[in-house]
Amino acid sequence: MSAEPILTVRNLRCTIGGQQVVEDVSFDVPATGITAVLGRNGVGKTSTLRGILGLVSRRGEVRLAGERIDGMPTHRIVRRGVGYVPEDREVFSKLTVAENLALAERQRAPRREFVAELFPDLVARRDQAAGTLSGGQQQMVSVARALLNDNRLLLVDEPTKGLAPKIVTEVADALEEASKTVPILLVEQNLEVVRRLADDAVVIAGGRVAHVGKARDILDDEDLTRRLLGVHVEHAA
Amino acid sequence: MSTLVLTLITGVGLGALYFLVASGLSLIYGLMHVLNFAHGAFLTLSAFVGWMVAQALGTDSWGSFLLSLLVGAGVGAVFATLTELVLIRPLYERHIEQVLVTVGLSFAAVALFEGIWGTDPVHISGPSWLKQTTDVLGARIPNTYWVLMIAAVLVLAALVLFLQKTRYGMIIRAGVENRSMVTALGIDVRRSFTLVFAIGGAAAGIGGVLAMHYSTFVSAHLGQTLLIFAFIVTVVGGLGSLTGAAVASVLVAVLQQFANFYLGGTGDFIVVILLALVLLVRPTGLLGKRA
Numbered sequence: 001m002s003a004e005p006i007l008t009v010r011n012l013r014c015t016i017g018g019q020q021v022v023e024d025v026s027f028d029v030p031a032t033g034i035t036a037v038l039g040r041n042g043v044g045k046t047s048t049l050r051g052i053l054g055l056v057s058r059r060g061e062v063r064l065a066g067e068r069i070d071g072m073p074t075h076r077i078v079r080r081g082v083g084y085v086p087e088d089r090e091v092f093s094k095l096t097v098a099e100n101l102a103l104a105e106r107q108r109a110p111r112r113e114f115v116a117e118l119f120p121d122l123v124a125r126r127d128q129a130a131g132t133l134s135g136g137q138q139q140m141v142s143v144a145r146a147l148l149n150d151n152r153l154l155l156v157d158e159p160t161k162g163l164a165p166k167i168v169t170e171v172a173d174a175l176e177e178a179s180k181t182v183p184i185l186l187v188e189q190n191l192e193v194v195r196r197l198a199d200d201a202v203v204i205a206g207g208r209v210a211h212v213g214k215a216r217d218i219l220d221d222e223d224l225t226r227r228l229l230g231v232h233v234e235h236a237a
Numbered sequence: 238m239s240t241l242v243l244t245l246i247t248g249v250g251l252g253a254l255y256f257l258v259a260s261g262l263s264l265i266y267g268l269m270h271v272l273n274f275a276h277g278a279f280l281t282l283s284a285f286v287g288w289m290v291a292q293a294l295g296t297d298s299w300g301s302f303l304l305s306l307l308v309g310a311g312v313g314a315v316f317a318t319l320t321e322l323v324l325i326r327p328l329y330e331r332h333i334e335q336v337l338v339t340v341g342l343s344f345a346a347v348a349l350f351e352g353i354w355g356t357d358p359v360h361i362s363g364p365s366w367l368k369q370t371t372d373v374l375g376a377r378i379p380n381t382y383w384v385l386m387i388a389a390v391l392v393l394a395a396l397v398l399f400l401q402k403t404r405y406g407m408i409i410r411a412g413v414e415n416r417s418m419v420t421a422l423g424i425d426v427r428r429s430f431t432l433v434f435a436i437g438g439a440a441a442g443i444g445g446v447l448a449m450h451y452s453t454f455v456s457a458h459l460g461q462t463l464l465i466f467a468f469i470v471t472v473v474g475g476l477g478s479l480t481g482a483a484v485a486s487v488l489v490a491v492l493q494q495f496a497n498f499y500l501g502g503t504g505d506f507i508v509v510i511l512l513a514l515v516l517l518v519r520p521t522g523l524l525g526k527r528a
Contacts, residue, residue, distance in 0.1 A: 055421060073425075075424055092415060092418070102404075103407060103411055145422065
């Protein structure tokens with residue numbers, strides 16, 4: 001692992017509509033692998049990602065590869081090499097699949113072939129309105145938009161939420177493949193997916209970082225998962 | 238029969254004029270959620286400058302008529318662009334303040350225009366063909382209505398082509414659906430805001446010059462009078478829907494003309510009743526999307 005983190009977050013505070021949703025979050029994202037952000041519902045995981053990207057009002061310090069980005073507007077942060085897969089996909093429903101992907105292309109030679117190999121179904125449906133796709137196909141569009149460019153970091157928010165088990169596996173496969181070339185900060189409620197994909201994990205509770213460590217260590221700690229995540233994890237014998 | 242045809246075709250022609258003004262309003266609201274009360278000022282200034290161009294080159298020539306249309310579109314686009322950059326951009330996401338500043342600009346613009354061109358209407362006569370009529374099934378249709386219809390169809394076609402076939406059009410369509418996600422793809426959506434204002438201003442500018450020929454005069458209040466109906470059309474069609482604005486323009490204007498002729502000049506009253514009905518029964522408008 002590289003010594004320098006790709007993302008450094010210090011004392012991040014986010015507000016939405018005047019209400020503080022992230023109290024004081026500090027953590028690092030290593031330059032390789034997948035780092036999971038874990039926590040119960042409503043603790044501020046999504047807001048943390050949106051705060052990093054400047055999509056919600058935020059204070060604190062955020063550095064991408066050493067460069068401060070917390071004062072930049074969202075589009076500039078993204079152009080510095082941050083891909084974003086939002087919660088609930090947020091595809092442009094009236095635009096076709098091809099138009100959704102074309103909008104995301106930021107570089108002269110976008111990685112269309114890589115995306116086509118990962119999601120061949122999208123190639124076949126390129127002229128279909130994205131709003132008429134199934135939830136799983138919309139998630140593929142959402143992930144594909146982030147993978148079209150050579151990013152330095154991906155922010156991925158609950159990519160398997162509400163998907164059928166087969167599609168969960170496909171999305172997880174795509175993220176695993178992507179993580180070979182780009183570090184990922186992943187918010188995910190499906191702990192089996194986290195166990196499979198994540199190297200490191202940051203646990204948020206009450207708008208603050210409650211624990212940082214190796215993902216498997218956290219998931220193997222029954223007391224920790226029950227206390228901070230509110231779940232009981234069944235371990236394989 | 239001829240009265241029916243006359244009322245119907247003049248209604249469609251008036252609807253074409255409403256659409257030229259409402260198309261910009263609808264695009265601006267759809268992307269930026271800005272209710273632009275200064276839109277009438279774009280129209281009025283374009284009409285005055287178009288009048289000056291026509292006066293300078295000769296009011297009865299088609300060349301000066303077409304040039305005044307082009308200049309009017311340019312003036313509307315420049316005025317709208319400056320408005321967006323100087324007044325709207327510093328107030329992004331502050332919708333009440335944006336409404337207040339556009340209302341203020343509309344009042345200030347009227348006072349300025351009265352200061353420059355006076356308080357009395359300035360009369361104009363265009364090419365002689367515009368003063369003539371064309372017979373359709375026994376009805377004598379003033380030729381200005383045909384020009385309004387042709388201009389509206391061309392503007393609608395140009396807007397549809399722009400929105401469907403260009404990258405900026407794609408960005409605007411995506412931005413109407415989900416502005417923050419467009420930004421999250423690395424796109425500076427503010428450029429699209431400025432462009433949409435410029436396009437809306439250009440359409441209003443064309444509408445201003447044609448409204449001047451339709452009324453045969455221009456005054457400092459020309460834009461404000463038309464803006465009321467353009468807003469009604471935009472709301473009835475569905476805020477942010479270009480197709481809705483086109484359909485509602487024709488519907489509102491035809492209804493207005495029929496009410497004026499057959500119900501004793503109650504056209505404006507009937508239009509307000511229609512607006513109230515749409516707001517009560519279908520608040521999103523005919524083709525608007527649900528929030």
